[in-house]
Amino acid sequence: MAGRIREESIAEVREKARIDEVVSSYVTLRNAGGGSQKGLCPFHDEKSPSFHVTPARQFWHCFGCGEGGDVINFLMKIDGLTFVESVERLADKYGVQLRREEGDVREDRPKGPSRQRLIEAHREAQEFYAGHLATPDALVARQFLSDRGFDQAAAEQFGIGFSPREGEALFKHLRAKAFSQEELVVGGLVAVGRSAYDRFRGRLMWPIRDATGDTIGFGARRIFDDDRIEAKYLNTSETPIYKKSQVLYGIDLARREIARSSQAVIVEGYTDVMACHLSGVGTAVATCGTAFGDEHSRVLRRFLNDHEEFRGEVIFTFDGDAAGQKAALRAFGGDQNFVSQTYVAVEPSGMDPCDLRIKSGDAAVRELVARRVPLYRFVLSNVVAKYDLDRADSRIDALREAARLVSSIRDKSKVDAFSRELAGMIGVDVDEARAEVRRAANRPASRQDQRQTTRNPEEPVSAAPRNPVPDLRDPRFKLERETLKLVLQHR
Numbered sequence: 120m121a122g123r124i125r126e127e128s129i130a131e132v133r134e135k136a137r138i139d140e141v142v143s144s145y146v147t148l149r150n151a152g153g154g155s156q157k158g159l160c161p162f163h164d165e166k167s168p169s170f171h172v173t174p175a176r177q178f179w180h181c182f183g184c185g186e187g188g189d190v191i192n193f194l195m196k197i198d199g200l201t202f203v204e205s206v207e208r209l210a211d212k213y214g215v216q217l218r219r220e221e222g223d224v225r226e227d228r229p230k231g232p233s234r235q236r237l238i239e240a241h242r243e244a245q246e247f248y249a250g251h252l253a254t255p256d257a258l259v260a261r262q263f264l265s266d267r268g269f270d271q272a273a274a275e276q277f278g279i280g281f282s283p284r285e286g287e288a289l290f291k292h293l294r295a296k297a298f299s300q301e302e303l304v305v306g307g308l309v310a311v312g313r314s315a316y317d318r319f320r321g322r323l324m325w326p327i328r329d330a331t332g333d334t335i336g337f338g339a340r341r342i343f344d345d346d347r348i349e350a351k352y353l354n355t356s357e358t359p360i361y362k363k364s365q366v367l368y369g370i371d372l373a374r375r376e377i378a379r380s381s382q383a384v385i386v387e388g389y390t391d392v393m394a395c396h397l398s399g400v401g402t403a404v405a406t407c408g409t410a411f412g413d414e415h416s417r418v419l420r421r422f423l424n425d426h427e428e429f430r431g432e433v434i435f436t437f438d439g440d441a442a443g444q445k446a447a448l449r450a451f452g453g454d455q456n457f458v459s460q461t462y463v464a465v466e467p468s469g470m471d472p473c474d475l476r477i478k479s480g481d482a483a484v485r486e487l488v489a490r491r492v493p494l495y496r497f498v499l500s501n502v503v504a505k506y507d508l509d510r511a512d513s514r515i516d517a518l519r520e521a522a523r524l525v526s527s528i529r530d531k532s533k534v535d536a537f538s539r540e541l542a543g544m545i546g547v548d549v550d551e552a553r554a555e556v557r558r559a560a561n562r563p564a565s566r567q568d569q570r571q572t573t574r575n576p577e578e579p580v581s582a583a584p585r586n587p588v589p590d591l592r593d594p595r596f597k598l599e600r601e602t603l604k605l606v607l608q609h610r
Protein backbone atom coordinates (compact mmCIF):
# COMPACT_ATOMS: atom_id res chain seq x y z
CA MET A 120 0.00 0.00 0.00
CA ALA A 121 1.41 3.34 -1.04
CA GLY A 122 2.30 5.94 1.58
CA ARG A 123 1.00 9.45 1.99
CA ILE A 124 1.56 11.79 -0.95
CA ARG A 125 4.33 14.31 -0.28
CA GLU A 126 3.52 17.97 0.06
CA GLU A 127 5.78 18.98 -2.82
CA SER A 128 3.92 16.60 -5.15
CA ILE A 129 0.61 18.10 -4.11
CA ALA A 130 2.00 21.56 -4.78
CA GLU A 131 3.18 20.43 -8.20
CA VAL A 132 -0.30 19.10 -9.04
CA ARG A 133 -1.83 22.42 -8.01
CA GLU A 134 0.61 24.25 -10.21
CA LYS A 135 0.36 22.09 -13.33
CA ALA A 136 -3.35 21.32 -13.36
CA ARG A 137 -5.11 24.03 -15.37
CA ILE A 138 -8.15 24.97 -13.35
CA ASP A 139 -10.03 26.50 -16.29
CA GLU A 140 -9.50 23.34 -18.30
CA VAL A 141 -10.63 21.07 -15.48
CA VAL A 142 -13.70 23.16 -14.68
CA SER A 143 -14.63 23.37 -18.38
CA SER A 144 -15.34 19.66 -18.36
CA TYR A 145 -18.31 20.43 -16.13
CA VAL A 146 -19.27 24.03 -16.72
CA THR A 147 -19.18 26.18 -19.82
CA LEU A 148 -17.04 29.20 -19.03
CA ARG A 149 -16.87 32.47 -20.86
CA ASN A 150 -14.75 35.53 -20.42
CA ALA A 151 -15.63 37.74 -17.51
CA GLY A 152 -12.81 40.28 -17.96
CA GLY A 153 -9.91 40.90 -15.64
CA GLY A 154 -8.42 37.52 -16.48
CA SER A 155 -11.28 35.61 -14.96
CA GLN A 156 -14.00 33.47 -16.48
CA LYS A 157 -17.53 32.75 -15.38
CA GLY A 158 -20.32 30.25 -15.80
CA LEU A 159 -23.37 28.78 -14.10
CA CYS A 160 -22.49 27.40 -10.69
CA PRO A 161 -22.61 23.59 -10.55
CA PHE A 162 -23.16 23.69 -6.80
CA HIS A 163 -26.34 25.72 -6.64
CA ASP A 164 -29.21 26.39 -8.99
CA GLU A 165 -28.94 29.74 -10.73
CA LYS A 166 -30.02 31.49 -13.88
CA SER A 167 -27.21 33.99 -14.33
CA PRO A 168 -23.56 33.08 -13.85
CA SER A 169 -21.92 33.92 -10.55
CA PHE A 170 -19.38 31.13 -10.59
CA HIS A 171 -15.93 32.59 -11.29
CA VAL A 172 -12.65 30.93 -12.18
CA THR A 173 -9.38 32.83 -12.06
CA PRO A 174 -6.69 30.75 -13.81
CA ALA A 175 -3.82 33.07 -12.83
CA ARG A 176 -4.58 32.49 -9.17
CA GLN A 177 -5.69 28.85 -9.70
CA PHE A 178 -8.83 29.64 -7.81
CA TRP A 179 -12.60 29.36 -8.19
CA HIS A 180 -15.32 31.11 -6.28
CA CYS A 181 -19.09 31.38 -6.48
CA PHE A 182 -20.60 34.70 -5.44
CA GLY A 183 -24.01 33.03 -5.30
CA CYS A 184 -23.46 30.28 -2.76
CA GLY A 185 -20.08 31.31 -1.42
CA GLU A 186 -18.30 28.08 -2.33
CA GLY A 187 -14.75 28.30 -3.55
CA GLY A 188 -11.31 26.77 -3.53
CA ASP A 189 -8.61 25.32 -5.71
CA VAL A 190 -8.60 22.76 -8.48
CA ILE A 191 -8.24 19.80 -6.11
CA ASN A 192 -11.22 20.65 -4.03
CA PHE A 193 -13.29 21.46 -7.12
CA LEU A 194 -12.91 17.85 -8.26
CA MET A 195 -13.55 16.54 -4.76
CA LYS A 196 -16.76 18.48 -4.58
CA ILE A 197 -18.13 17.88 -8.03
CA ASP A 198 -17.28 14.19 -8.37
CA GLY A 199 -17.44 13.23 -4.72
CA LEU A 200 -13.76 12.28 -4.59
CA THR A 201 -11.50 12.13 -1.58
CA PHE A 202 -8.53 14.46 -1.45
CA VAL A 203 -6.14 11.70 -2.49
CA GLU A 204 -8.33 10.52 -5.36
CA SER A 205 -8.60 14.04 -6.62
CA VAL A 206 -4.81 14.56 -6.48
CA GLU A 207 -4.23 11.20 -8.19
CA ARG A 208 -6.63 11.97 -10.97
CA LEU A 209 -5.04 15.35 -11.69
CA ALA A 210 -1.53 13.90 -11.46
CA ASP A 211 -2.53 11.28 -14.00
CA LYS A 212 -3.98 13.86 -16.36
CA TYR A 213 -1.15 16.40 -16.08
CA GLY A 214 1.73 13.95 -15.95
CA VAL A 215 2.87 14.60 -12.40
CA GLN A 216 4.87 11.79 -10.80
CA LEU A 217 3.52 11.52 -7.27
CA ARG A 218 6.16 10.99 -4.59
CA ARG A 219 5.06 9.44 -1.34
CA GLU A 220 6.34 9.40 2.21
CA GLU A 221 8.27 6.26 2.87
CA GLY A 222 7.05 3.99 5.61
CA ASP A 223 3.94 6.08 6.10
CA VAL A 224 1.22 3.74 4.96
CA ARG A 225 -1.67 5.51 6.55
CA GLU A 226 -4.86 4.62 4.72
CA ASP A 227 -6.47 7.94 3.90
CA ARG A 228 -9.24 6.59 1.77
CA PRO A 229 -12.74 5.58 2.81
CA LYS A 230 -13.83 1.95 2.54
CA GLY A 231 -14.69 0.47 -0.84
CA PRO A 232 -13.03 0.71 -4.25
CA SER A 233 -11.82 4.15 -5.29
CA ARG A 234 -13.34 6.01 -8.18
CA GLN A 235 -10.03 5.71 -10.01
CA ARG A 236 -10.14 1.90 -9.80
CA LEU A 237 -13.72 1.77 -11.01
CA ILE A 238 -12.84 4.03 -13.94
CA GLU A 239 -9.84 1.85 -14.79
CA ALA A 240 -11.97 -1.29 -14.67
CA HIS A 241 -14.45 0.32 -17.04
CA ARG A 242 -11.70 1.38 -19.40
CA GLU A 243 -10.45 -2.21 -19.53
CA ALA A 244 -13.98 -3.56 -19.95
CA GLN A 245 -14.68 -1.16 -22.81
CA GLU A 246 -11.53 -2.28 -24.63
CA PHE A 247 -12.41 -5.90 -23.98
CA TYR A 248 -15.92 -5.53 -25.40
CA ALA A 249 -14.71 -3.48 -28.38
CA GLY A 250 -12.16 -6.18 -29.18
CA HIS A 251 -14.90 -8.80 -29.22
CA LEU A 252 -16.98 -6.95 -31.78
CA ALA A 253 -14.71 -8.42 -34.46
CA THR A 254 -15.13 -12.04 -33.33
CA PRO A 255 -17.30 -14.58 -35.22
CA ASP A 256 -19.74 -14.69 -32.27
CA ALA A 257 -20.50 -11.02 -32.75
CA LEU A 258 -21.83 -11.39 -36.28
CA VAL A 259 -25.37 -10.55 -35.14
CA ALA A 260 -24.07 -7.47 -33.36
CA ARG A 261 -22.26 -6.24 -36.46
CA GLN A 262 -25.36 -6.97 -38.52
CA PHE A 263 -27.45 -4.91 -36.12
CA LEU A 264 -25.12 -1.95 -36.57
CA SER A 265 -24.93 -2.15 -40.33
CA ASP A 266 -28.73 -2.53 -40.61
CA ARG A 267 -28.94 0.81 -38.84
CA GLY A 268 -26.47 2.50 -41.11
CA PHE A 269 -23.43 2.38 -38.85
CA ASP A 270 -20.12 1.30 -40.33
CA GLN A 271 -16.96 0.21 -38.59
CA ALA A 272 -15.67 3.76 -38.27
CA ALA A 273 -18.88 4.75 -36.45
CA ALA A 274 -18.59 1.75 -34.15
CA GLU A 275 -15.05 2.80 -33.30
CA GLN A 276 -15.94 6.45 -32.79
CA PHE A 277 -18.57 5.49 -30.21
CA GLY A 278 -16.50 2.67 -28.74
CA ILE A 279 -19.17 0.04 -29.35
CA GLY A 280 -18.45 -3.54 -28.40
CA PHE A 281 -19.86 -6.99 -27.82
CA SER A 282 -20.06 -8.87 -24.55
CA PRO A 283 -19.21 -12.55 -25.00
CA ARG A 284 -21.94 -15.07 -24.29
CA GLU A 285 -19.86 -17.16 -21.90
CA GLY A 286 -20.89 -16.32 -18.37
CA GLU A 287 -17.58 -15.09 -17.01
CA ALA A 288 -15.33 -13.98 -19.86
CA LEU A 289 -15.02 -10.40 -18.64
CA PHE A 290 -14.74 -11.46 -15.01
CA LYS A 291 -11.75 -13.71 -15.78
CA HIS A 292 -10.16 -11.08 -18.01
CA LEU A 293 -10.34 -8.37 -15.37
CA ARG A 294 -9.31 -10.68 -12.52
CA ALA A 295 -6.21 -11.46 -14.58
CA LYS A 296 -5.59 -7.71 -14.68
CA ALA A 297 -5.57 -7.63 -10.88
CA PHE A 298 -9.01 -6.14 -10.31
CA SER A 299 -10.65 -7.52 -7.21
CA GLN A 300 -14.06 -9.14 -7.27
CA GLU A 301 -15.30 -6.36 -5.00
CA GLU A 302 -14.21 -3.67 -7.46
CA LEU A 303 -16.02 -5.41 -10.30
CA VAL A 304 -19.20 -5.98 -8.34
CA VAL A 305 -19.33 -2.44 -6.94
CA GLY A 306 -18.67 -1.10 -10.44
CA GLY A 307 -21.64 -3.06 -11.80
CA LEU A 308 -19.61 -5.10 -14.29
CA VAL A 309 -20.00 -8.38 -12.45
CA ALA A 310 -22.83 -9.82 -10.38
CA VAL A 311 -22.69 -12.53 -7.78
CA GLY A 312 -25.09 -15.43 -7.56
CA ARG A 313 -23.76 -18.85 -6.60
CA SER A 314 -20.53 -17.54 -8.10
CA ALA A 315 -19.43 -14.37 -9.88
CA TYR A 316 -20.67 -13.89 -13.42
CA ASP A 317 -20.63 -11.15 -16.06
CA ARG A 318 -23.47 -8.70 -15.74
CA PHE A 319 -23.73 -8.35 -19.54
CA ARG A 320 -23.69 -11.44 -21.73
CA GLY A 321 -24.21 -11.73 -25.47
CA ARG A 322 -25.22 -8.13 -25.97
CA LEU A 323 -24.25 -5.17 -28.10
CA MET A 324 -22.45 -2.77 -25.78
CA TRP A 325 -22.39 1.03 -25.74
CA PRO A 326 -19.93 2.59 -23.33
CA ILE A 327 -21.55 5.43 -21.42
CA ARG A 328 -19.03 8.18 -20.72
CA ASP A 329 -19.02 11.17 -18.45
CA ALA A 330 -18.26 14.65 -19.72
CA THR A 331 -14.52 14.11 -19.40
CA GLY A 332 -14.68 11.01 -21.61
CA ASP A 333 -14.20 8.39 -18.90
CA THR A 334 -16.40 5.33 -19.32
CA ILE A 335 -18.64 5.02 -16.25
CA GLY A 336 -21.18 2.43 -17.37
CA PHE A 337 -22.68 0.54 -20.27
CA GLY A 338 -25.89 0.27 -22.21
CA ALA A 339 -26.45 -3.24 -23.52
CA ARG A 340 -28.91 -4.24 -26.21
CA ARG A 341 -30.49 -7.64 -26.57
CA ILE A 342 -29.54 -9.20 -29.91
CA PHE A 343 -30.03 -12.95 -29.45
CA ASP A 344 -33.50 -14.53 -29.41
CA ASP A 345 -32.44 -16.99 -26.73
CA ASP A 346 -31.20 -14.22 -24.39
CA ARG A 347 -32.74 -15.20 -21.08
CA ILE A 348 -33.09 -11.58 -20.07
CA GLU A 349 -36.12 -10.21 -21.89
CA ALA A 350 -35.38 -6.49 -21.51
CA LYS A 351 -34.35 -4.94 -24.81
CA TYR A 352 -31.89 -2.68 -23.04
CA LEU A 353 -29.93 -3.27 -19.88
CA ASN A 354 -28.05 -0.40 -18.33
CA THR A 355 -25.52 -0.23 -15.57
CA SER A 356 -27.39 0.06 -12.30
CA GLU A 357 -26.53 2.78 -9.77
CA THR A 358 -22.86 2.66 -8.74
CA PRO A 359 -20.58 5.16 -7.02
CA ILE A 360 -19.63 6.52 -10.46
CA TYR A 361 -22.90 6.04 -12.35
CA LYS A 362 -25.97 8.04 -11.35
CA LYS A 363 -28.70 7.48 -13.88
CA SER A 364 -30.62 10.59 -12.87
CA GLN A 365 -27.64 12.65 -14.12
CA VAL A 366 -26.07 10.57 -16.85
CA LEU A 367 -26.46 11.81 -20.41
CA TYR A 368 -25.25 9.51 -23.15
CA GLY A 369 -23.13 11.43 -25.66
CA ILE A 370 -22.28 14.36 -23.36
CA ASP A 371 -18.55 13.75 -23.85
CA LEU A 372 -18.94 14.27 -27.59
CA ALA A 373 -21.62 16.94 -27.40
CA ARG A 374 -20.51 19.27 -24.65
CA ARG A 375 -18.27 21.55 -26.72
CA GLU A 376 -20.85 21.89 -29.46
CA ILE A 377 -23.60 22.47 -26.88
CA ALA A 378 -21.55 25.29 -25.40
CA ARG A 379 -20.68 26.79 -28.78
CA SER A 380 -24.21 26.75 -30.18
CA SER A 381 -26.16 27.19 -26.91
CA GLN A 382 -28.35 24.34 -28.04
CA ALA A 383 -28.84 20.77 -26.89
CA VAL A 384 -30.89 18.06 -28.55
CA ILE A 385 -32.40 15.31 -26.41
CA VAL A 386 -33.09 12.08 -28.26
CA GLU A 387 -34.41 8.74 -27.07
CA GLY A 388 -31.64 6.21 -27.44
CA TYR A 389 -28.04 5.32 -28.21
CA THR A 390 -28.59 4.81 -31.91
CA ASP A 391 -30.38 8.18 -32.15
CA VAL A 392 -27.43 9.94 -30.53
CA MET A 393 -25.13 8.25 -33.04
CA ALA A 394 -27.36 9.08 -35.99
CA CYS A 395 -27.50 12.73 -34.95
CA HIS A 396 -23.76 13.12 -34.47
CA LEU A 397 -22.99 11.39 -37.75
CA SER A 398 -25.52 13.63 -39.51
CA GLY A 399 -23.92 16.80 -38.21
CA VAL A 400 -26.15 17.42 -35.19
CA GLY A 401 -23.30 17.42 -32.73
CA THR A 402 -25.39 18.52 -29.75
CA ALA A 403 -27.39 15.31 -29.28
CA VAL A 404 -27.53 13.44 -25.97
CA ALA A 405 -29.90 10.86 -24.47
CA THR A 406 -30.86 9.73 -21.01
CA CYS A 407 -30.07 6.11 -20.24
CA GLY A 408 -33.03 3.97 -19.27
CA THR A 409 -34.90 6.76 -17.53
CA ALA A 410 -37.00 9.78 -18.42
CA PHE A 411 -35.37 13.19 -18.72
CA GLY A 412 -35.62 14.70 -15.26
CA ASP A 413 -34.74 17.82 -13.33
CA GLU A 414 -31.24 16.61 -12.52
CA HIS A 415 -30.53 16.02 -16.19
CA SER A 416 -31.71 19.51 -16.98
CA ARG A 417 -29.46 20.93 -14.30
CA VAL A 418 -26.45 19.08 -15.74
CA LEU A 419 -27.31 20.30 -19.21
CA ARG A 420 -27.77 23.90 -18.16
CA ARG A 421 -24.20 24.04 -16.95
CA PHE A 422 -23.02 23.29 -20.47
CA LEU A 423 -25.46 25.49 -22.33
CA ASN A 424 -24.03 28.93 -22.69
CA ASP A 425 -27.08 30.17 -20.93
CA HIS A 426 -27.20 33.75 -19.75
CA GLU A 427 -29.46 36.75 -19.49
CA GLU A 428 -29.00 38.08 -23.02
CA PHE A 429 -29.44 34.77 -24.74
CA ARG A 430 -31.16 31.74 -23.32
CA GLY A 431 -29.93 28.38 -24.55
CA GLU A 432 -32.32 26.10 -26.39
CA VAL A 433 -33.20 22.56 -25.40
CA ILE A 434 -34.81 20.55 -28.17
CA PHE A 435 -36.60 17.28 -27.49
CA THR A 436 -37.25 14.86 -30.29
CA PHE A 437 -40.51 13.08 -29.63
CA ASP A 438 -42.51 10.63 -31.59
CA GLY A 439 -45.60 12.30 -32.98
CA ASP A 440 -47.73 9.56 -31.39
CA ALA A 441 -49.59 9.50 -28.09
CA ALA A 442 -46.53 8.44 -26.10
CA GLY A 443 -44.57 11.36 -27.52
CA GLN A 444 -47.35 13.78 -26.64
CA LYS A 445 -47.41 12.43 -23.13
CA ALA A 446 -43.64 12.84 -22.87
CA ALA A 447 -44.00 16.43 -24.04
CA LEU A 448 -46.65 17.09 -21.43
CA ARG A 449 -44.36 15.66 -18.78
CA ALA A 450 -41.50 17.88 -19.91
CA PHE A 451 -43.94 20.77 -19.73
CA GLY A 452 -44.67 19.92 -16.12
CA GLY A 453 -40.98 19.47 -15.32
CA ASP A 454 -38.31 22.05 -14.65
CA GLN A 455 -40.18 25.17 -15.61
CA ASN A 456 -37.03 27.23 -15.78
CA PHE A 457 -36.79 25.47 -19.07
CA VAL A 458 -40.26 25.92 -20.48
CA SER A 459 -39.62 29.05 -22.50
CA GLN A 460 -36.39 27.59 -23.87
CA THR A 461 -37.75 24.18 -24.64
CA TYR A 462 -38.52 23.08 -28.15
CA VAL A 463 -39.87 19.96 -29.74
CA ALA A 464 -38.75 18.39 -33.00
CA VAL A 465 -41.33 15.95 -34.28
CA GLU A 466 -41.01 13.96 -37.44
CA PRO A 467 -44.53 13.77 -38.92
CA SER A 468 -44.06 10.15 -39.97
CA GLY A 469 -43.08 9.27 -36.39
CA MET A 470 -39.57 8.17 -37.34
CA ASP A 471 -36.77 8.58 -34.83
CA PRO A 472 -33.47 10.16 -35.95
CA CYS A 473 -31.87 6.76 -36.54
CA ASP A 474 -34.65 5.54 -38.87
CA LEU A 475 -34.86 8.93 -40.52
CA ARG A 476 -31.15 8.89 -41.34
CA ILE A 477 -31.42 5.42 -42.87
CA LYS A 478 -34.43 6.33 -44.99
CA SER A 479 -33.74 9.94 -45.96
CA GLY A 480 -30.10 10.66 -45.17
CA ASP A 481 -28.11 13.05 -43.02
CA ALA A 482 -29.73 16.23 -44.27
CA ALA A 483 -33.16 15.01 -43.15
CA VAL A 484 -31.92 14.64 -39.57
CA ARG A 485 -30.51 18.17 -39.60
CA GLU A 486 -33.82 19.46 -40.98
CA LEU A 487 -35.80 17.64 -38.31
CA VAL A 488 -33.90 19.58 -35.65
CA ALA A 489 -34.10 22.84 -37.58
CA ARG A 490 -37.91 22.51 -37.83
CA ARG A 491 -38.32 22.60 -34.06
CA VAL A 492 -41.37 24.28 -32.54
CA PRO A 493 -41.70 25.70 -29.02
CA LEU A 494 -42.81 23.07 -26.53
CA TYR A 495 -45.76 25.09 -25.28
CA ARG A 496 -47.09 25.47 -28.82
CA PHE A 497 -46.76 21.74 -29.44
CA VAL A 498 -48.55 20.87 -26.20
CA LEU A 499 -51.30 23.45 -26.69
CA SER A 500 -51.96 22.45 -30.27
CA ASN A 501 -52.20 18.79 -29.23
CA VAL A 502 -54.84 19.76 -26.70
CA VAL A 503 -56.72 21.93 -29.16
CA ALA A 504 -56.56 19.28 -31.90
CA LYS A 505 -58.78 17.00 -29.84
CA TYR A 506 -61.73 19.33 -30.33
CA ASP A 507 -63.95 20.12 -33.28
CA LEU A 508 -63.36 23.86 -33.58
CA ASP A 509 -66.27 24.31 -35.97
CA ARG A 510 -68.62 23.93 -33.02
CA ALA A 511 -69.01 26.75 -30.54
CA ASP A 512 -69.38 24.47 -27.52
CA SER A 513 -66.25 22.51 -28.49
CA ARG A 514 -64.33 25.75 -28.82
CA ILE A 515 -65.27 26.60 -25.25
CA ASP A 516 -64.16 23.17 -24.03
CA ALA A 517 -60.87 23.48 -25.92
CA LEU A 518 -60.28 26.92 -24.48
CA ARG A 519 -61.04 25.72 -20.97
CA GLU A 520 -58.64 22.77 -21.12
CA ALA A 521 -55.82 24.72 -22.77
CA ALA A 522 -56.29 27.69 -20.43
CA ARG A 523 -55.65 25.42 -17.49
CA LEU A 524 -52.27 24.53 -18.97
CA VAL A 525 -51.37 28.14 -19.69
CA SER A 526 -52.34 29.19 -16.18
CA SER A 527 -50.00 26.57 -14.72
CA ILE A 528 -46.95 28.28 -16.22
CA ARG A 529 -44.92 29.76 -13.43
CA ASP A 530 -43.20 32.39 -15.53
CA LYS A 531 -46.06 34.88 -15.45
CA SER A 532 -44.37 37.11 -18.01
CA LYS A 533 -45.04 34.40 -20.58
CA VAL A 534 -48.69 33.87 -19.77
CA ASP A 535 -50.00 36.76 -21.81
CA ALA A 536 -48.10 35.78 -24.95
CA PHE A 537 -49.30 32.20 -24.61
CA SER A 538 -52.88 33.36 -24.09
CA ARG A 539 -52.71 35.39 -27.27
CA GLU A 540 -51.38 32.45 -29.22
CA LEU A 541 -54.05 30.22 -27.77
CA ALA A 542 -56.74 32.63 -28.90
CA GLY A 543 -55.36 32.44 -32.42
CA MET A 544 -55.27 28.66 -32.40
CA ILE A 545 -58.85 28.25 -31.29
CA GLY A 546 -60.27 31.24 -33.10
CA VAL A 547 -61.61 33.19 -30.14
CA ASP A 548 -61.13 36.73 -28.98
CA VAL A 549 -57.82 37.48 -27.20
CA ASP A 550 -59.70 38.97 -24.25
CA GLU A 551 -61.82 35.88 -23.97
CA ALA A 552 -58.69 33.68 -23.84
CA ARG A 553 -57.10 35.95 -21.23
CA ALA A 554 -60.22 35.86 -19.10
CA GLU A 555 -60.38 32.07 -19.28
CA VAL A 556 -56.73 31.77 -18.26
CA ARG A 557 -57.39 34.08 -15.30
CA ARG A 558 -60.42 32.03 -14.32
CA ALA A 559 -58.37 28.82 -14.55
CA ALA A 560 -55.74 30.33 -12.29
CA ASN A 561 -58.36 31.13 -9.67
CA ARG A 562 -60.16 27.82 -9.79
CA PRO A 563 -59.68 25.70 -6.66
CA ALA A 564 -58.18 22.88 -8.75
CA SER A 565 -55.21 25.09 -9.46
CA ARG A 566 -54.27 25.74 -5.85
CA GLN A 567 -51.32 23.49 -6.46
CA ASP A 568 -50.09 25.73 -9.26
CA GLN A 569 -50.11 28.74 -6.98
CA ARG A 570 -48.15 26.86 -4.38
CA GLN A 571 -45.66 26.01 -7.08
CA THR A 572 -45.05 29.63 -7.94
CA THR A 573 -43.58 30.18 -4.51
CA ARG A 574 -41.88 26.87 -4.02
CA ASN A 575 -38.16 26.43 -3.61
CA PRO A 576 -36.62 26.11 -7.09
CA GLU A 577 -34.34 23.35 -5.80
CA GLU A 578 -37.26 21.00 -5.31
CA PRO A 579 -38.27 18.77 -8.16
CA VAL A 580 -41.46 19.95 -9.80
CA SER A 581 -44.22 17.42 -9.96
CA ALA A 582 -46.32 17.20 -13.07
CA ALA A 583 -49.38 17.05 -10.88
CA PRO A 584 -51.30 20.30 -11.38
CA ARG A 585 -53.39 18.91 -14.19
CA ASN A 586 -54.27 15.71 -12.35
CA PRO A 587 -57.02 16.27 -9.83
CA VAL A 588 -56.94 14.16 -6.67
CA PRO A 589 -58.38 10.77 -7.67
CA ASP A 590 -61.42 9.32 -5.99
CA LEU A 591 -59.99 7.13 -3.25
CA ARG A 592 -63.05 4.89 -3.32
CA ASP A 593 -62.02 3.80 -6.79
CA PRO A 594 -61.49 -0.01 -6.73
CA ARG A 595 -58.01 0.50 -8.22
CA PHE A 596 -56.82 1.80 -4.87
CA LYS A 597 -58.32 -1.01 -2.82
CA LEU A 598 -55.09 -2.93 -2.37
CA GLU A 599 -53.18 0.17 -1.34
CA ARG A 600 -55.95 1.27 1.00
CA GLU A 601 -56.16 -2.11 2.71
CA THR A 602 -52.38 -2.29 3.03
CA LEU A 603 -52.28 1.12 4.64
CA LYS A 604 -54.98 0.07 7.09
CA LEU A 605 -52.87 -2.90 8.09
CA VAL A 606 -49.77 -0.79 8.46
CA LEU A 607 -51.61 1.65 10.69
CA GLN A 608 -53.05 -1.06 12.90
CA HIS A 609 -49.96 -3.22 13.28
CA ARG A 610 -47.03 -0.92 13.72
Ligand SMILES: [Zn+2]
Pocket residue numbers: 160161162163170181182183184185186
Ligand atom coordinates in the same frame (compact mmCIF):
# COMPACT_ATOMS: atom_id res chain seq x y z
ZN1 LIG B 1 -22.74 28.60 -6.35
